[in-house]
Amino acid sequence: MNGAELVLKVLQQQGVDTIFGYPGGAIMPIYDAIYHSTVKHYLCRHEQGGAFSAIGYARASGKVGVCLATSGPGATNLITSLADALLDSVPLVAITGQVSQAVMGSDAFQEVDVLGLSLSVTKHSFMVRNVNDLAATLQEAFRLAQSGRPGPVLVDIPKDIQLAPAVEPEWPEYPAPRIATSLANAAKARQLIADAKKPIAYIGGGVQMADALAQLQTFLAESAMPSVTTLKGMGSVARANPHYLGMLGMHGTQAANLAVQQCDLLICLGARFDDRVTGNLAKFAPDAKVIHVDIDPAEINKVRFADCAFIGDMKQILPAISAPTQCEDWLAHCLQLKQQYGWRYDHPGERIYAPLMLKQLSDRMPDNSVVCCDVGQHQMWVAQHMRFNSPRNHLSSGGLGTMGFGLPAAIGAKLARPQDTVIAVSGDGSFMMNVQELGTIKRFRLPVKIVIVDNQRLGMVKQWQQLFFNERYSETDLSDNPDFVALAAAFAIPGHTITRKDEVESALDAMFTWPGPYLLHVRIDEKDNVWPLVPPGAANEDMLTETN
Amino acid sequence: MQHTLTITTSNEASVVERLLQVTRYRGYQLAGLELTPLTDRAGMQITLKVKSDKPITLLTNQLAKLYDVQQLALASADVAVLRA
Numbered sequence: 001m002n003g004a005e006l007v008l009k010v011l012q013q014q015g016v017d018t019i020f021g022y023p024g025g026a027i028m029p030i031y032d033a034i035y036h037s038t039v040k041h042y043l044c045r046h047e048q049g050g051a052f053s054a055i056g057y058a059r060a061s062g063k064v065g066v067c068l069a070t071s072g073p074g075a076t077n078l079i080t081s082l083a084d085a086l087l088d089s090v091p092l093v094a095i096t097g098q099v100s101q102a103v104m105g106s107d108a109f110q111e112v113d114v115l116g117l118s119l120s121v122t123k124h125s126f127m128v129r130n131v132n133d134l135a136a137t138l139q140e141a142f143r144l145a146q147s148g149r150p151g152p153v154l155v156d157i158p159k160d161i162q163l164a165p166a167v168e169p170e171w172p173e174y175p176a177p178r179i180a181t182s183l184a185n186a187a188k189a190r191q192l193i194a195d196a197k198k199p200i201a202y203i204g205g206g207v208q209m210a211d212a213l214a215q216l217q218t219f220l221a222e223s224a225m226p227s228v229t230t231l232k233g234m235g236s237v238a239r240a241n242p243h244y245l246g247m248l249g250m251h252g253t254q255a256a257n258l259a260v261q262q263c264d265l266l267i268c269l270g271a272r273f274d275d276r277v278t279g280n281l282a283k284f285a286p287d288a289k290v291i292h293v294d295i296d297p298a299e300i301n302k303v304r305f306a307d308c309a310f311i312g313d314m315k316q317i318l319p320a321i322s323a324p325t326q327c328e329d330w331l332a333h334c335l336q337l338k339q340q341y342g343w344r345y346d347h348p349g350e351r352i353y354a355p356l357m358l359k360q361l362s363d364r365m366p367d368n369s370v371v372c373c374d375v376g377q378h379q380m381w382v383a384q385h386m387r388f389n390s391p392r393n394h395l396s397s398g399g400l401g402t403m404g405f406g407l408p409a410a411i412g413a414k415l416a417r418p419q420d421t422v423i424a425v426s427g428d429g430s431f432m433m434n435v436q437e438l439g440t441i442k443r444f445r446l447p448v449k450i451v452i453v454d455n456q457r458l459g460m461v462k463q464w465q466q467l468f469f470n471e472r473y474s475e476t477d478l479s480d481n482p483d484f485v486a487l488a489a490a491f492a493i494p495g496h497t498i499t500r501k502d503e504v505e506s507a508l509d510a511m512f513t514w515p516g517p518y519l520l521h522v523r524i525d526e527k528d529n530v531w532p533l534v535p536p537g538a539a540n541e542d543m544l545t546e547t548n
Numbered sequence: 549m550q551h552t553l554t555i556t557t558s559n560e561a562s563v564v565e566r567l568l569q570v571t572r573y574r575g576y577q578l579a580g581l582e583l584t585p586l587t588d589r590a591g592m593q594i595t596l597k598v599k600s601d602k603p604i605t606l607l608t609n610q611l612a613k614l615y616d617v618q619q620l621a622l623a624s625a626d627v628a629v630l631r632a
């Protein structure tokens with residue numbers, strides 16, 4: 001056995017059966033080991049696409065995603081995906097081939113300092129210098145990727161290590177990790193909740209990652225308080241909960257933003273006061289005391305001071321801080337906000353109105369469908385107008401906001417959950433960023449449904465140019481887009497274009513009825529914008545809407 | 549304001565650049581750096597002096613969670629300021 005074969009052994013030992021990647025010179029020994037391995041490798045058409053597929057796989061399944069790339073350009077192509085995984089706390093192990101140690105540091109062919117390049121976009125990066133350290137390093141990478149706040153870990157393996165004779169080690173039994181959790185502040189938190197007149201729960205992606213959704217529903221029911229979610233927290237609150245107000249922040253619902261601005265106690269669960277959530281930080285929830293629960297100590301007091309903080313296991317903390325509230329008037333007020341500012345879909349004209357189309361998609365998609373987004377206006381419309389019953393069913397590049405995320409993430413999600421419908425909702429700009437992954441869909445005959453919301457613009461940038469740059473539309477016109485249906489056809493993927501409202505329902509039905517991959521090209525009016533919008537520097541109650 | 553951090557790390561080759569990277573990215577200016585290999589075990593003791601108007605805990609919280617950082621302490625005068 002050589003080092004490369006040992007890499008595959010470790011993957012099997014870690015329970016990995018699906019990996020994504022692209023071969024090249026410095027990782028050829030590992031690809032040679034893949035040739036006879038039971039670990040299934042999915043050949044992507046660009047390393048960034050492969051890593052996004054691994055992220056989609058991880059986010060849809062809760063397992064660790066694994067991606068491979070060769071040295072030099074292969075590894076540099078991973079950087080964006082690693083950054084995406086870091087900012088969205090996705091457990092990912094990236095294995096890169098490196099030139100042999102004998103030529104390292106000599107500017108050898110396809111040599112780049114991957115360890116140095118990757119440090120700021122990973123939780124940690126390893127370089128293996130001795131084949132005897134290889135198995136333990138990979139095992140440590142898997143442990144680290146999943147422990148505490150999950151994240152990406154890179155392991156750079158020189159070619160000579162891959163080729164060196166290796167011995168299968170004893171596989172140590174790792175005890176289940178214990179998360180240090182202090183409940184010393186529990187009584188204080190319960191008192192804050194009991195005393196609050198206008199409490200609200202602000203829920204991020206950390207609740208799902210802590211596997212604490214059941215504890216969350218109980219907490220919300222026992223305390224009877226309204227709730228809002230971040231983009232990554234969407235799907236955390238049971239659909240039946242009447243006091244859920246939707247997403248908060250720059251494109252959040254008016255009810256969510258107004259309620260948060262008016263609250264006197266903000267209970268932040270697995271979220272991090274991101275600037276897209278808070279708007280003008282000094283004016284965010286100005287009268288609120290804060291209870292902050294997170295597994296990452298560095299998030300406490302980073303952006304907003306916490307009156308009461310908990311670091312550790314959400315599953316233990318939520319039951320410990322649960323307390324009944326006496327806030328019927330507040331609940332009634334929030335329900336009234338929700339009713340007053342509900343979405344309206346009575347858009348004039350025959351052209352397709354994207355929010356309505358996405359609501360129709362949401363209503364028609366099978367239960368437990370996974371929706372993978374790209375970035376831009378369509379991403380915010382998905383967040384506003386589609387409903388999810390788990391954060392694992394809404395994969396959206398939140399922290400990094402990476403165009404090109406959606407299509408490869410959908411590939412990973414489909415491989416993780418072949419029994420569930422997977423839909424990639426993309427924009428005409430984002431779709432072109434990783435369009436080569438249509439080749440992966442074709443090769444593996446993956447029945448991914450693709451919906452392109454096409455306004456022939458870089459819509460979100462154009463919207464900001466319209467509102468804040470005096471309508472100077474610099475480099476946002478995409479009216480020379482390719483024929484998307486013909487493009488899909490080149491990859492043996494059938495498709496259809498619709499332009500009118502009355503075509504939507506039958507087109508969605510046709511897409512879902514078709515057994516294989518399908519591309520639905522939806523032409524919309526370029527004048528449609530995302531509302532509401534909190535302008536830069538404004539407080540969250542100062543939302544721009546279509547009518548103001 | 550200047551702060552002095554005493555950090556015990558592993559002996560990995562990338563430790564120092566990682567510490568300096570986080571220090572720069574989080575908005576702290578380097579004012580001094582001293583490295584001492586630990587003789588009794590594989591590791592280093594690093595004394596890092598930094599300047600910033602930001603609270604020092606915003607940096608120490610980020611440094612403390614780095615994989616290669618084993619111990620991190622603020623100089624006693626800094627701790628006294630934090631507690632004041």
